[in-house]
Amino acid sequence: MIKxxxxxxxxxxxxxxxxxxxxxxxxxxxxRRVNRFMDINNMxxxxxxxxxxxxxxxxxxxxxxEIVVNVSxxxxxxxxxxxxxxxxxxxxxxxxxxxxxxxxxxxxxxxxSLNILLKENNLFPKTRIYATDISRNAIEQSKxxxxxxxxxxxxxxxxxxxxGKESLKNYFVSDEKHSMINSEFKQNILFSNHxxxxxxxxxxxxxxxxxxxxxxxxxxxxxxxxxxxxxxxxVHGFLAIGKKESLRFSSVYENFKEIDRxxxxxxxxx
Amino acid sequence: xxxEIIIIGGSAGAFDTILSILNNLDKSxxxxxxxxxxxxxxxxxxxxxxxxxxxxxxxxxxxxxxKIEKGFIYTAPAxxxxxxxxxxxxSLDVSELVNFSRPSIDITFESFSILLKEKCCGILxxxxxxxGAIGLKIMAENNGxxxxxxxxxxxxxxxxxxxxxxxxxxxxxxxxxxxxxxNNEYN
Numbered sequence: 001m002i003k004x005x006x007x008x009x010x011x012x013x014x015x016x017x018x019x020x021x022x023x024x025x026x027x028x029x030x031x032r033r034v035n036r037f038m039d040i041n042n043m044x045x046x047x048x049x050x051x052x053x054x055x056x057x058x059x060x061x062x063x064x065x066e067i068v069v070n071v072s073x074x075x076x077x078x079x080x081x082x083x084x085x086x087x088x089x090x091x092x093x094x095x096x097x098x099x100x101x102x103x104x105x106x107x108x109x110x111x112x113s114l115n116i117l118l119k120e121n122n123l124f125p126k127t128r129i130y131a132t133d134i135s136r137n138a139i140e141q142s143k144x145x146x147x148x149x150x151x152x153x154x155x156x157x158x159x160x161x162x163x164g165k166e167s168l169k170n171y172f173v174s175d176e177k178h179s180m181i182n183s184e185f186k187q188n189i190l191f192s193n194h195x196x197x198x199x200x201x202x203x204x205x206x207x208x209x210x211x212x213x214x215x216x217x218x219x220x221x222x223x224x225x226x227x228x229x230x231x232x233x234x235v236h237g238f239l240a241i242g243k244k245e246s247l248r249f250s251s252v253y254e255n256f257k258e259i260d261r262x263x264x265x266x267x268x269x270x
Numbered sequence: 271x272x273x274e275i276i277i278i279g280g281s282a283g284a285f286d287t288i289l290s291i292l293n294n295l296d297k298s299x300x301x302x303x304x305x306x307x308x309x310x311x312x313x314x315x316x317x318x319x320x321x322x323x324x325x326x327x328x329x330x331x332x333x334x335x336x337k338i339e340k341g342f343i344y345t346a347p348a349x350x351x352x353x354x355x356x357x358x359x360x361s362l363d364v365s366e367l368v369n370f371s372r373p374s375i376d377i378t379f380e381s382f383s384i385l386l387k388e389k390c391c392g393i394l395x396x397x398x399x400x401x402g403a404i405g406l407k408i409m410a411e412n413n414g415x416x417x418x419x420x421x422x423x424x425x426x427x428x429x430x431x432x433x434x435x436x437x438x439x440x441x442x443x444x445x446x447x448x449x450x451x452x453n454n455e456y457n
Contacts, residue, residue, distance in 0.1 A: 004356065004384070028353035028361045028381050069365045076349075215334045215362045218355070222335070244334050244347050244362050 002038070006046040007031050013050055018060060021197055022067075024221035033067035040066070065137040069216060072109040073151060074168070076211070077243055078161035081117060083263040085163065088238050089121055092206060098127040101205040101232065103196060103225075104213030105131040108142030108181075114209065115185045116171055120164070124188065130203055132194030139191045145181035147172075152179065196225050201232045208232060211264075212242035219249060226250040233268045240265045273338050273358055274301050274389045276452065277382060279375035279405075281308040281397025283425025287445050288395070292325040292343070294449045300341040301456045303327065304352070306378045308371050308397070311349040318345055334362045346373040353381035369401035379405025383412040390414035391455070393448060394440075397429030407437040417451065420444040 002010065004027060011022045011030070022030060034049070041059075043049045052059045075081050092098050102111040111131045118124045133139050152169070159168045172179035194202070196213070208229050214222045222245075229239050230252040239247070239256065241264045247253050256266040278288060284307060292303075309317065322329040327343040332352060337359050338344075346352040350362040352373050368374035375394070379402060383390045392409045394402045396419055410416040416439075418430035423444045433440060443451060 026353075026355060026361045026363075028355050029363045029365070032353070032363070032365070032377070032381075069363065071365055212362075212364045215350075215364070219335055219359075242334070244332065244350060246333055246335070249335075 001035050002031070002046045002049070004031060007034060010034065010046055010050065014053070017054060020064065020195075024197070024218045026216050026218055029069070029216055030067065033069070037063055037066045061136065065135050068133075068135045068138070070106040070133075070135060070138050070141075072106040072212075073158065074109045074147075074155035075113045075158035075162050075164075076110065077263070078158045080211070080240070080243065080263045080265075081113065081162035083260045083265060084114075084240065085117055085121065087259050088207065088240075088265060089117075089123060091236070091238070092123060092127075093121075095206055096126065098123060098207070099203055099205040100127060100129045100207045100209065101203065102129060102131045103194070103208060103210040103229075105133050105142055105191070106138050107147075108145055108191075109147070110209065110211065111142065111189060112145060112181050112185055115189065116159075116164075116168075117162075119185070120166070127188055129189045130205065131189050131191045134193070134195045134197075136193055139193055142191050143186070145186060146178050147180075149174065149177055149179055196228065197221060201228060203232065204234055205232055205237065206234065207238045207240070209240045211240060212245070214241060214245050223250045226252050230255060230268065235268055235270065237268050238265060239268070272386055272389050273340075274391075274456075275304060275338065275382065275386060276301055276391045276393065276456070277304045277306065277378060278393045278395065279306045279379065279397075279402045280395035281371075281375075281399060281401065281426070281429060283396035283398075284419075287419065287424075289321070289324045290445055291393075291449055291452070292321065292327070294453075295325070296453045296457055297326050299453070299456045300327070302338050302340060303343045304332075304346065304378070304382075305343060306346040306352060306373050306375045308373070308375075308401070309348050311372075321345070332360045332362070335359045346378065348373075352378045354385050356385065358385075369399055371399070371401050375402035376405035380408045383409035383414045386414070388413040388415075391417070391452075393417045393419075394430055394433050395419045396424035396426045398426040399428060400432040402429055403432040403436055406433045406440060410437055410439060415455070416440045417448060418442050419448070 156168045259265040329343045353361045355361045418440045421427040
């Protein structure tokens with residue numbers, strides 16, 4: 001177990017050695033992740049951890065994969081997807097081509113959920129989705145699109161709650177333990193490694209989905225990410241963040257209007 | 271300055287106890303209260319509005335990076351873990367379930383007590399799993415005030431019992447004595 005003061009030192013070492021800057025991540029959450037990683041890997045002190053990170057190249061990548069939270073579900077917050085469908089899709093439909101960015105895509109659940117809705121609403125053929133994550137492992141897993149069957153009961157419930165009319169399982173190929181998303185849902189997605197902290201705008205997108213990613217940042221870094229999103233959106237483009245996240249304290253707040261206050265969907269107006 | 275804070279954790283059978291604690295707190299008390307109650311995700315329940323009817327505080331579901339203020343009761347949102355940052359703002363997290371729960375009471379008790387130490391008061395109420403026991407022990411070890419609901423009174427005693435089993439120096443109080451203790455301590 002390490003303490004908060006040791007965490008700062010550790011993050012400083014990581015920044016110097018590996019050029020990954022976690023210094024403006026949320027400390028409370030980071031402390032838990034690091035301690036969890038040490039626990040799983042049987043490391044007792046921060047000296048043990050630093051030694052392994054520096055001397056064992058594979059351990060560092062594992063460390064990044066583990067400390068970045070990659071827990072998600074299909075159609076998390078059904079009311080959000082319902083609102084997206086009702087309030088944002090009609091706008092998107094007015095574009096001949098649609099670009100969407102799912103920032104911090106974890107293992108792809110959110111991106112594929114969105115893609116299923118796009119398909120059901122005939123927006124699929126003209127949409128390109130850019131799905132990014134800081135973790136290479138997350139990107140690899142997303143590309144595979146294979147999910148444990150244990151949670152599908154919840155996913156199906158979510159899907160119906162957001163207005164789904166098909167059988168969710170039809171969109172997957174399943175065996176006893178796992179389900180893989182049908183390959184057609186992978187065709188229009190480009191998965192890639194992107195760091196919201198260090199990298200810049202790569203594509204203009206009419207919709208950016210970044211839900212429950214910014215909670216891992218402190219306010220300063222959140223603001224930086226909001227500026228990046230602002231720069232990536234055309235006027236009238238949409239930004240969706242997590243239900244308990246807030247754009248209000250960011251420098252770009254005045255340039256957005258609320259489309260759905262409860263579901264945290266915003267539109268760039270200037 | 272380190273804020274003082276009261277954290278109430280509970281699960282099955284805790285809701286009525288929470289209401290009666292809030293109803294009977296002296297009106298002069300404004301120490302911030304955080305409530306971590308296991309509840310269904312996606313439920314658009316009227317939890318906050320029911321609490322609001324029972325208290326002189328302002329009840330608010332927590333937003334990420336929000337500051338702790340006096341006179342507020344904060345509820346942990348469903349489907350997020352609740353932690354505390356060094357600058358005493360709330361921080362949310364959607365990492366793995368802990369004790370089959372998100373929010374997990376263990377996580378909140380631990381995260382708040384390692385920063386706030388003796389300024390924390392943790393109260394663990396009725397519930398039918400073991401969440402909160404480890405966190406409450408950590409809080410006690412950080413010199414926080416720790417209370418479990420009287421195991422004979424709790425509708426589901428598994429939760430307070432689990433806390434008692436791993437640490438036997440928590441105060442075990444019934445609802446009336448919890449109220450008296452808070453009124454004496456924070457007035």
